[in-house]
Amino acid sequence: MRSMIKNMLMACGVRDIKLARNGSEAIEQMEQERFDVVLCDYNLGTGRDGQQVLEEAKYRHLLGLGSVFVMVTAENTRDMVMGAVEYEPDSYLTKPFNKDFLKTRLEKLIAKKHNLLVIEEAVEKRNYSKAVAILDEKIAAKPPNCNELRKIKGNILVNSGKLTEARALYQEVLAIRELPWARLGLGKCDYLIQNYQQAIDEFQRIKSQNPNYTPAYDWLAKSHKRANQLIEAENILKQAVSISPKAVPRQQLLGEIALVNQHQEIAESAFTKAVQHGRHSVYKHPSNYANLARVTADNHDGASALLVLKQIDLDFNNDPKADFYQASAESLIHEAMGNSDLARASLGKAAELQKSFDQSEDSDCAIELAKTYKNFGMEEESVELLKGAILNNHTDEELMDEIKLTISSLEMDEQTLGTIDSIREEVLTLNRKGVELAKSGQLDEAAKLLKETSTRMPANRTVNLNIALVLLMSMEREGANPNMIDEIKGYLARVAKADPNNSTLQKLYGRLKIMMAKTAD
CATH class of the missing domain: 1.25.40.10 (Tetratricopeptide repeat domain)
Structure with a gap:
C-alpha cells in the first residue's frame, strides 16, 4: 500500500516523499523534520495504530498549523471512527481510491492550510500577539477558511491567558452560527475563571446538541469534578467511554473518580482499558497499572494483583517513575497479604525513589506516596508530603482538587494538614x-x-x-x-x-x- 500511494504521489508531481514501515518510524521521522503532508494508514500492524500516531504527533507538537494529516483506512468500525475523530485529522481516505481522487483531496487540503505557515512561525516563537495580529488581518479578508482561522485564534488566546478576548471571539462566532468548537471554547473560558456552573451549562448544551462530540463530555466531567460533583462526573465519563472507549486519559479519569466513589468494578474496568489501550499510546502511565493492581487486590486477590504489577517490567524499560509506582502498590498489596517484610521493603524503595525525583515534576508521586503512607498509619509523613505539594504548586487549582480528593478518600482531618487555604496563604x-x-x-x-x-x-x-x-x-x-x-x-x-x-x-x-x-x- 505504501508503494502504491508513493507512486500515485509521484505521478501527481510530488518528489520529496518519505516512507515509514510502522508507527514508531513515523514518529521518529516527524521528530526529525516538519512535514507538509502526512498520509497515515489506521491499521499499522503491531505497535501504534494510526490514531495513536496522530495522538502522539498532536500531543508532542510534531505537526504544525500548516501541516495536513490524512488518515487512510479500510475500516469503518465505530470505535475506530470515534477514536480517530477525537484527534481531528484533516481528512480521511477510504480504500480503495485512485490517483485523481488523491490529488483532488490533497489540493483542497493544502489550499486550506497554505496561509497558516506564518502564523505557525509566530506561535513556535511564542510571539502570540504577532500570531493574533496576523490572524486578524487574514480574518478581515474573509477567506474560505475564515472559521478555521477564528478557531486557531481562539486557541491561542486561551492558551496565552487572554480569556476576555477569547470569550468575545467565541461569542461573536456563536452569534452568527452555533458551532461546537466555539461553544466548547466559551465553556473553557468559564472553567478557567472557575465559573464551573456556567461551564457545566455550556458543555451540557453541546452534549445535548451533538451527542457524539466527546470533548464536551470530557470538559463537562472535569467541571463536575471541580465542583465536587463526583457522581455526576463519573456518569458523564461512563457515557463518553461508551461512545469512544480508546481515549486513555478518559478511562484513567473515570477509574480515578470511580475509586473515590468506591465503585470498584467500574474502576477495574476503566483501568483495565487504560492499560490495554495505553500500551502503545503517548498517554501510557504506570499509575494506571498501579491502580489496576490495587483494585484487582480489592476485587479478587493479592496474587492476581501482583501479576498486574509484573506487567510494568515488560511495558516500561528502566523507568524510575514506573519503578516507584510499582513499589508503592506492591507495598500495600504485600501488607494486605500478610507479607510485612516485603511490604516494608517495597515501601522503603518507593520512598527512596520519590526523594530522587525533581520536585517540579514530582507532585503526582508525592500524592501517591502520601496515600501509601496513610494506609500504613504513617500520618505525619503523609501530611508532610501533601504540604510540600501544596507549597510547590499553590496556584495549580487542579492539583489542589487532587489533594482535596486525597484527603477525603483517606478520611484525613484537613485540620491536621493545616487546611489547604492556610498553606496557600502562607x-x-x-x-x-x-x-x-x-x-x-x-x-x-x-x-x-x-x-x-x-x-x-x-x-x-x-x-x-x-x-x-x-x-x-x-x-x-x-x-x-x-x-x-x-x-x-x-x-x-x-x-x-x-x-x-x-x-x-x-x-x-x-x-x-x-x-x-x-x-x-
Whole structure:
C-alpha cells in the first residue's frame, strides 16, 4: 500500500516523499523534520495504530498549523471512527481510491492550510500577539477558511491567558452560527475563571446538541469534578467511554473518580482499558497499572494483583517513575497479604525513589506516596508530603482538587494538614513581602527573603519567577553580572520545565537576553 500511494504521489508531481514501515518510524521521522503532508494508514500492524500516531504527533507538537494529516483506512468500525475523530485529522481516505481522487483531496487540503505557515512561525516563537495580529488581518479578508482561522485564534488566546478576548471571539462566532468548537471554547473560558456552573451549562448544551462530540463530555466531567460533583462526573465519563472507549486519559479519569466513589468494578474496568489501550499510546502511565493492581487486590486477590504489577517490567524499560509506582502498590498489596517484610521493603524503595525525583515534576508521586503512607498509619509523613505539594504548586487549582480528593478518600482531618487555604496563604504572604521589598528598592533584601522561601518550596513557579525578576532588576540597576545571569537561568529553567508557555517566563527571558547582550558587549 505504501508503494502504491508513493507512486500515485509521484505521478501527481510530488518528489520529496518519505516512507515509514510502522508507527514508531513515523514518529521518529516527524521528530526529525516538519512535514507538509502526512498520509497515515489506521491499521499499522503491531505497535501504534494510526490514531495513536496522530495522538502522539498532536500531543508532542510534531505537526504544525500548516501541516495536513490524512488518515487512510479500510475500516469503518465505530470505535475506530470515534477514536480517530477525537484527534481531528484533516481528512480521511477510504480504500480503495485512485490517483485523481488523491490529488483532488490533497489540493483542497493544502489550499486550506497554505496561509497558516506564518502564523505557525509566530506561535513556535511564542510571539502570540504577532500570531493574533496576523490572524486578524487574514480574518478581515474573509477567506474560505475564515472559521478555521477564528478557531486557531481562539486557541491561542486561551492558551496565552487572554480569556476576555477569547470569550468575545467565541461569542461573536456563536452569534452568527452555533458551532461546537466555539461553544466548547466559551465553556473553557468559564472553567478557567472557575465559573464551573456556567461551564457545566455550556458543555451540557453541546452534549445535548451533538451527542457524539466527546470533548464536551470530557470538559463537562472535569467541571463536575471541580465542583465536587463526583457522581455526576463519573456518569458523564461512563457515557463518553461508551461512545469512544480508546481515549486513555478518559478511562484513567473515570477509574480515578470511580475509586473515590468506591465503585470498584467500574474502576477495574476503566483501568483495565487504560492499560490495554495505553500500551502503545503517548498517554501510557504506570499509575494506571498501579491502580489496576490495587483494585484487582480489592476485587479478587493479592496474587492476581501482583501479576498486574509484573506487567510494568515488560511495558516500561528502566523507568524510575514506573519503578516507584510499582513499589508503592506492591507495598500495600504485600501488607494486605500478610507479607510485612516485603511490604516494608517495597515501601522503603518507593520512598527512596520519590526523594530522587525533581520536585517540579514530582507532585503526582508525592500524592501517591502520601496515600501509601496513610494506609500504613504513617500520618505525619503523609501530611508532610501533601504540604510540600501544596507549597510547590499553590496556584495549580487542579492539583489542589487532587489533594482535596486525597484527603477525603483517606478520611484525613484537613485540620491536621493545616487546611489547604492556610498553606496557600502562607506562600502568598511570603511572595507579597518579597515583591514589596523589591518595589521599595530593597532588592538585596527581597532576593534574600525569596531565596529562603525557595529552599522550602524549590519547585514553586511564582517564587522562582519572582527571584529571577528581582535579580534582573538588580542587574538593570547595578550592571550585568555573568554569575547572576547563570543564577537567573537556573530559576527560569525550573519554571520552563513545568510551564514552558508561561507568559511571565517569556517576558523574563526577553529581559535576560538584553542583559546577556550587554555582557557580550
